Amino acid sequence: AQKITQTQPGMFVQEKEAVTLDCTYDTSDQSYGLFWYKQPSSGEMIFLIYQGSYDEQNATEGRYSLNFQKARKSANLVISASQLGDSAMYFCAMREGRVGAGSYQLTFGKGTKLSVIP
């Protein structure tokens, strides 16, 4: 079973509009972290936002916010006021494991390609 599911292979959004990119995850750990990364066409992976499993408030970073619904195991990324430069692949990722378990790599979803239309 996939640990991270991004059901939208591609999305279009009008410039200046808000857009939500979906991410659901599967884990039996109580302690985990959820990350969103942006990958523009140039290829680099840019960190956007992080949500810890014990964080009670939804994370926000500028125009990015994370809609964290723990019971539903979803961690959707909301981008407000989309800009042309937001056109890119977006990846949701999860870090599992308690401190001391020894392995803390990220597991990534397949990504969503966002295209911002002028």
Add this chain to the structure above:
Amino acid sequence: DSGVTQTPKHLITATGQRVTLRCSPRSGDLSVYWYQQSLDQGLQFLIQYYNGEERAKGNILERFSAQQFPDLHSELNLSSLELGDSALYFCASSVEMSGLYGYTFGSGTRLTVV
């Protein structure tokens, strides 16, 4: 500039050859992770090193090996290359083993096997 340096940025080589990809982590980061991004497999974790020691292995082929040196830079060695090894290889680093304070990715090395 993320602070994680990967060299070379691009590499084109023939099947059967061996290549070495290099990663210098962000200053102060002790943990290095290698990931492979291919069209069919997506982003897959290969291997993690922490302060010179191997900590975790993912879907890394036996033809691939890695190490982390005393100055904390890491090298990923790919041998007997096949067409299917063509991919973008990322290195990421974190301050400590758990990634609790996040991960910083390098720009990647794009490997093309012809």
